[in-house]
Amino acid sequence: MGIDISLTPEQQKIQQAAREFTAKYVIPNAGKYDRAGEFPEFLGPEAVKAGIYPPAVPKEYGGPGLDLLSQAIIAEEIGYGCGSFANILCGNMMSAKLVLLAGTEEQKKLYTKPLVEGGYAGFALTEPGSGSDAGSISTQARPDGDEYVLNGSKCFASFCGYATNIVVFASTSPGKGVKGLSAFIVEMEREGMTVASVEHKLGIRSSNSVELVLKNVRVPKDHLIGSEGEGFKYAMKALDTGRAAVGYVAVGVAQRALDEAVKYCKEYIDVNGQPLSAHQSIAFRLADMAIQVEAARQLARRVVRLQESGAPYTTESCMAKTFATDTAMRVCAESVTLLGPYGYSQDGVVEKLMRDIKIFQIFEGSNQIQRLVISRNLLAR
Amino acid sequence: MSFQLNEIQELIQQNTRDFAKEYIEPIAGQTDKENSFPQKVVEQLAGNDYFGLFLPEEFGGSEAGYLSFVLAVEEMAKVSAGVAAILINQSALAGYALNKWGTPDQKKSYLSSLITGEKLGAFALAEPGAAPGAGPNKLTAVKDGGDYILNGRKSYVANGGQADFYLVFGVTDEEDPSRRMSSFIIETQTPGFSVTRTIGKMGQRACPWAELSFENVRVTAGQLLGNEGEGSIIAQEAKAVANVAEGALVIGVAQAGMEEAANYAKQRIQFGQPIANFPAIRNMLAEMSTNIHLARLAVYDAANMIEQGKNIFTEAAMIKLFVSRIGQNSLIDAVQVHGGYGFSEDMVVSRYYRDVKGSLLIDGSADLPESFIAADLLD
Ligand SMILES: Cc1cc2nc3c(=O)[nH]c(=O)nc-3n(C[C@H](O)[C@H](O)[C@H](O)COP(=O)(O)OP(=O)(O)OC[C@H]3O[C@@H](n4cnc5c(N)ncnc54)[C@H](O)[C@@H]3O)c2cc1C
Ligand SMILES: Cc1cc2nc3c(=O)[nH]c(=O)nc-3n(C[C@H](O)[C@H](O)[C@H](O)COP(=O)(O)OP(=O)(O)OC[C@H]3O[C@@H](n4cnc5c(N)ncnc54)[C@H](O)[C@@H]3O)c2cc1C
Numbered sequence: 001m002g003i004d005i006s007l008t009p010e011q012q013k014i015q016q017a018a019r020e021f022t023a024k025y026v027i028p029n030a031g032k033y034d035r036a037g038e039f040p041e042f043l044g045p046e047a048v049k050a051g052i053y054p055p056a057v058p059k060e061y062g063g064p065g066l067d068l069l070s071q072a073i074i075a076e077e078i079g080y081g082c083g084s085f086a087n088i089l090c091g092n093m094m095s096a097k098l099v100l101l102a103g104t105e106e107q108k109k110l111y112t113k114p115l116v117e118g119g120y121a122g123f124a125l126t127e128p129g130s131g132s133d134a135g136s137i138s139t140q141a142r143p144d145g146d147e148y149v150l151n152g153s154k155c156f157a158s159f160c161g162y163a164t165n166i167v168v169f170a171s172t173s174p175g176k177g178v179k180g181l182s183a184f185i186v187e188m189e190r191e192g193m194t195v196a197s198v199e200h201k202l203g204i205r206s207s208n209s210v211e212l213v214l215k216n217v218r219v220p221k222d223h224l225i226g227s228e229g230e231g232f233k234y235a236m237k238a239l240d241t242g243r244a245a246v247g248y249v250a251v252g253v254a255q256r257a258l259d260e261a262v263k264y265c266k267e268y269i270d271v272n273g274q275p276l277s278a279h280q281s282i283a284f285r286l287a288d289m290a291i292q293v294e295a296a297r298q299l300a301r302r303v304v305r306l307q308e309s310g311a312p313y314t315t316e317s318c319m320a321k322t323f324a325t326d327t328a329m330r331v332c333a334e335s336v337t338l339l340g341p342y343g344y345s346q347d348g349v350v351e352k353l354m355r356d357i358k359i360f361q362i363f364e365g366s367n368q369i370q371r372l373v374i375s376r377n378l379l380a381r
Numbered sequence: 382m383s384f385q386l387n388e389i390q391e392l393i394q395q396n397t398r399d400f401a402k403e404y405i406e407p408i409a410g411q412t413d414k415e416n417s418f419p420q421k422v423v424e425q426l427a428g429n430d431y432f433g434l435f436l437p438e439e440f441g442g443s444e445a446g447y448l449s450f451v452l453a454v455e456e457m458a459k460v461s462a463g464v465a466a467i468l469i470n471q472s473a474l475a476g477y478a479l480n481k482w483g484t485p486d487q488k489k490s491y492l493s494s495l496i497t498g499e500k501l502g503a504f505a506l507a508e509p510g511a512a513p514g515a516g517p518n519k520l521t522a523v524k525d526g527g528d529y530i531l532n533g534r535k536s537y538v539a540n541g542g543q544a545d546f547y548l549v550f551g552v553t554d555e556e557d558p559s560r561r562m563s564s565f566i567i568e569t570q571t572p573g574f575s576v577t578r579t580i581g582k583m584g585q586r587a588c589p590w591a592e593l594s595f596e597n598v599r600v601t602a603g604q605l606l607g608n609e610g611e612g613s614i615i616a617q618e619a620k621a622v623a624n625v626a627e628g629a630l631v632i633g634v635a636q637a638g639m640e641e642a643a644n645y646a647k648q649r650i651q652f653g654q655p656i657a658n659f660p661a662i663r664n665m666l667a668e669m670s671t672n673i674h675l676a677r678l679a680v681y682d683a684a685n686m687i688e689q690g691k692n693i694f695t696e697a698a699m700i701k702l703f704v705s706r707i708g709q710n711s712l713i714d715a716v717q718v719h720g721g722y723g724f725s726e727d728m729v730v731s732r733y734y735r736d737v738k739g740s741l742l743i744d745g746s747a748d749l750p751e752s753f754i755a756a757d758l759l760d
Contacts, residue, residue: 131720133651156721202716202724202731269516271558281749333709333738336583340744341537342510345590346581351738355583358716358734359724366720368661 001255007069014052014070018077021050026081033084033206034352039162040085040206045118047089054115056093056100061108062116068241068304072248076297079252083356084204086249088120091207092159093245094364095123095167098183098238102226107185114164122166122188124154124212125235132369134169134232135177139214141170141184147218148172148184153196154212156363161195161208163188168214169235172228183231185223192217203355241307243364244317247300247324250360254293254328257335257353262286264339276338285338289331296324315377318370325360326367332357384681386452393434393449397456400429409461412587413732416579418543419587422464427498432472436480440488441496447622448684451629455677458633462736463587465630470539470588471495473623475502475548478564478615482607491546491566503544504623505535505567505593506616507744517744520595522551522563529553529565529605531598534577537744541591542576545569549595550612562612566604573598584735621697622687627740628680628700631708632673638715638733639669645719645730656718665714672707679703698753705741712737 003012003019025046033040047053055071057063066074071090079086099111115121130136139152150170160166165187173180186193192215199209226234265277265286276282300320306313332353336343343350361367386394404425412419426432433442435450450472458465472495479492479502494500508519520533531551538547546568553563567574573596580590607615643666646657656662683696712734716723723730743749 126721129650131651133653136651136653200726202726202734264511267513267515268510269514271517271561279749281751329713333713336738337705337743340510340742341507341590344583344739344742345537346583347511351583354738355735358713359721361717362721362724366717368659368717371661 001259004073007073011067011070011073014066015073015077017050018052018074021047021052022077022081026078026085030082030085030206031346031349031352034082034356035205035346037200037205039159039208040088041162043085043088044115044120048116048118053089053118054093054096054112055090056097057112057115058100061112063112068307069301072244072301072304075245075248076252076255079249080256081252082206083249083253083353083360084207086252087204087207088159090245090249091242091364092120092122094238094242095121097242098123098167098234099185099225101237102183102230102234103185104222106222107225111165111185120159120163122157122160122163124157124160124166124168126156127153128155132366134181134235137169137171137181139168139170140174141172141182143172143221144218146221148221148224150184150186150192150214150217150219152214154214156199156209157212159208160188160212161198161210167225169231176229178232179229181231181235182228183225183234184219185225186214186217186219190217190219202358203352204359205355239364240314240317243321243370244300244303246360246364247296247303247317247320250324250328250357251293251297251300253353253357253360254289254296254324254331257328257332257350258286258289258293260348260350260353261289261335261338264342282338285334289334292327292331296320296327300324315374318365318373321364322367322370322374325357328357329361384678386448389445390449390452393445394452394456396429397431397453400425401457401460405457405460405464409464409587410729410732412461412463413584414726416581416586416589418589419461419464419467422587423467423501424498426464426468427496431468432476432498433496434472436472436476436492436496440480440493446684447625447687448681451626451680451684454626455629455633455636458630458736459637461587462630462634462733462739463585465633466539466585466588466740469623469626469630470504471502473626474504474619475546477622478504478548478606478619479566481618482564482611482615484603486603487566487606494545500545501540501543503538503540503547504619505538505541505547505549506620507535507537509534509536509592518550518552518562520549520551522553522565524553525599527602528599529563529602531565531567531573531595531600533595535593535595536590537580538591538593539588541593542579542589547593548606549593550616551595553609553612557610559613560610562616563609564606564612564615565600566606567595567598567600571598571600583738584732585739617694621694624697624700624741625680625683625687625693628676628683628704630740631704631737632677632680634733634737635669635673635676635708635711635715638712638730638737639666639673641728641730641733642666642669642715642718645722649720662718665718669711669714672711676700676704676707695754695757698750701741701743702750702754708737708740 059065075090141148171180172182194213196211335350436442522529577592
């Protein structure tokens with residue numbers, strides 16, 4: 001696919017830059033880091049140099065200051081190269097988005113500084129007993145003089161083995177469910193913060209996921225974001241824009257699966273001397289994949305237009321996340337099918353796509369939770 | 382399910398369940414992680430007469446029928462798809478072909494030792510498939526006096542690297558499309574034969590895949606399996622028969638994945654209740670259960686047909702089309718039920734997700750299963 005000429009010249013430049021970055025740093029490294037299960041630390045600094053990281057941070061804080069569509073395009077382009085690397089560079093924006101939405105000027109500066117230098121952040125909501133049900137979080141934050149003291153444990157905390165600052169969700173009013181949750185900025189180097197274990201995963205293996213233990217971690221009161229009890233509200237706001245990014249990455253991964261299938265089916269010559277793609281049954285399967293990928297891309301980009309117009313977009317971002325990730329799951333599996341034994345082997349890339357894509361249906365709100373939100377909004381109309 | 386299994390079949394099913402628990406389960410995770418060949422389990426498979434389950438008593442087999450074999454494959458696959466794949470390649474591909482097309486001499490030396498486990502066999506049909514212009518069946522077998530000289534490569538050969546002999550398919554007549562290929566029994570010590578490398582893969586890692594190279598490999602006509610020009614027929618029939626067993630493998634993995642998901646759903650509490658209470662979870666499990674049930678009936682029925690000596694090309698294609706899909710979709714959902722935990726390598730369901738996709742692959746032809754099924758209906 002060429003550069004999208006329906007974009008503004010500025011956006012085309014970003015697409016070009018992201019594509020070059022992907023060709024130079026993502027595609028050649030993705031397989032190696034996947035097999036080793038290693039975090040590609042070099043990624044952030046190189047992406048800063050390329051002018052595409054940290055995508056969500058405005059110019060006034062030293063970021064690239066990109067419009068929403070440019071951010072979506074970056075997620076898609078890097079996702080094309082590797083879903084895991086895209087998660088590291090784009091999924092990593094979730095907590096920064098929250099701080100930028102609800103933080104004070106000082107908090108915004110504190111939080112974005114390591115990012116604009118090529119570092120990483122983290123978003124620690126999930127706990128062993130609390131996944132979809134965020135209201136059951138048991139990590140607690142207790143005020144003590146001009147500090148809060150945090151105790152608890154978090155799991156599946158992405159990038160936290162490499163992050164400078166993270167946003168931690170803890171209850172300040174136990175028993176009040178999500179209405180008792182507050183969001184805190186916590187420096188990873190604070191005393192009492194421990195990375196207890198690193199998760200070994202089916203896919204996005206280069207994207208660091210850790211279990212965090214917080215033991216009497218003291219943060220100054222000015223590390224509370226917004227007001228006590230408002231943490232979940234901010235998380236949902238950040239997720240509204242953040243979950244669409246999951247959709248953009250998934251579209252990139254799906255596009256890759258499609259392109260790999262197209263390439264293979266054109267090159268592989270069957271017993272009768274014809275390429276696979278000369279057969280209607282194969283060609284139509286490719287067409288179906290292409291229809292799905294494009295529909296997912298457009299649904300995801302609609303979220304950007306709604307956001308820019310100031311219209312509500314929660315339902316649409318849930319739709320985009322669900323449709324794009326369900327589509328990408330199907331398209332990646334279909335690509336493995338079409339590539340046969342080569343597709344299943346680690347000589348090629350599509351088996352990795354199929355391993356990587358599964359989590360996109362689960363994290364940032366499982367696709368069941370998305371349907372819950374969509375149907376509620378639908379029925380409340 | 383009311384599909385009537387006879388006493389022997391039920392016994393084999395139960396014994397295999399116990400066998401898998403005792404011998405395969407302890408090494409299943411490790412062979413996957415380390416890409417290691419489960420040599421000891423292969424010896425135990427032989428010692429417990431699995432390799433000859435449906436093969437003739439004359440050569441050491443049990444003649445328990447193909448349905449019994451399929452039941453054994455299914456039970457093993459619930460624990461390790463890789464081990465089940467070793468068994469399929471040994472018995473349903475190499476064993477079946479030798480038994481049907483081998484000369485008495487060939488059966489005596491290869492089929493017997495395959496059944497005792499002295500020798501591991503493999504089926505080398507596919508060729509490297511990634512480069513531009515790649516395609517199937519390029520390996521040539523040129524007649525030279527009474528011998529044949531083989532040149533070319535084979536790839537994605539299951540049991541590859543571990544096998545003692547390979548059934549290799551080569552082109553003996555470029556001109557005649559229906560009689561193009563012939564099949565040869567190639568022993569690993571034959572000069573010019575080499576295992577180039579093993580190939581990493583998504584799952585089923587207990588069963589290694591290798592790439593083979595043939596450089597002026599000279600074999601006598603005594604190594605020809607079946608007649609010259611019969612290669613395509615042998616390949617097609619043996620693969621159809623093996624497809625039925627692969628269907629059983631996929632069902633075994635899907636069943637195990639579904640059971641993991643059901644157990645997890647009963648234990649996992651969110652929103653103050655087991656997630657098994659949520660219709661979204663119940664519906665995923667109901668869909669899996671329905672699909673697996675229907676797929677199992679199709680597989681058992683085709684196995685019965687094989688026992689009765691019927692042609693199963695259409696049924697094998699239906700299995701390829703339907704069972705591969707339901708297997709894949711069952712595991713996509715089984716992981717989903719586990720939420721983020723399903724993505725952890727510590728959860729066996731993440732291995733099943735990788736394993737299930739490795740069977741019933743379309744191997745490098747435009748012959749999608751649909752075309753066989755439609756041809757049966759229309760042509
Ligand atoms: C979201 C997305 C991301 C993609 N990312 C990549 C990727 O990272 N690497 C990749 O190989 N393919 C990528 N592709 C696929 C790529 O766009 C084309 O399939 C492939 O490059 C052939 O393009 P083309 O010849 O049809 O036309 P065009 O894309 O218009 O390109 C014409 C030629 O210029 C080259 N070219 C285009 N842009 C650049 C650039 N920025 N730097 C250097 N050369 C360039 C192309 O490779 C091609 O040879 C991506 C596709 C999509 C949709
Ligand atoms: C690689 C990876 C990275 C992650 N990164 C982060 C991160 O950086 N920060 C963070 O905080 N979290 C992170 N997570 C956690 C992720 O967001 C959770 O896994 C996800 O929210 C689901 O929670 P759970 O795993 O506890 O599943 P559960 O909530 O236990 O769900 C299990 C199943 O039940 C379904 N379900 C649950 N409730 C309902 C309901 N009411 N109705 C119908 N179905 C329901 C779910 O859809 C799912 O299918 C990550 C997870 C992974 C695997």
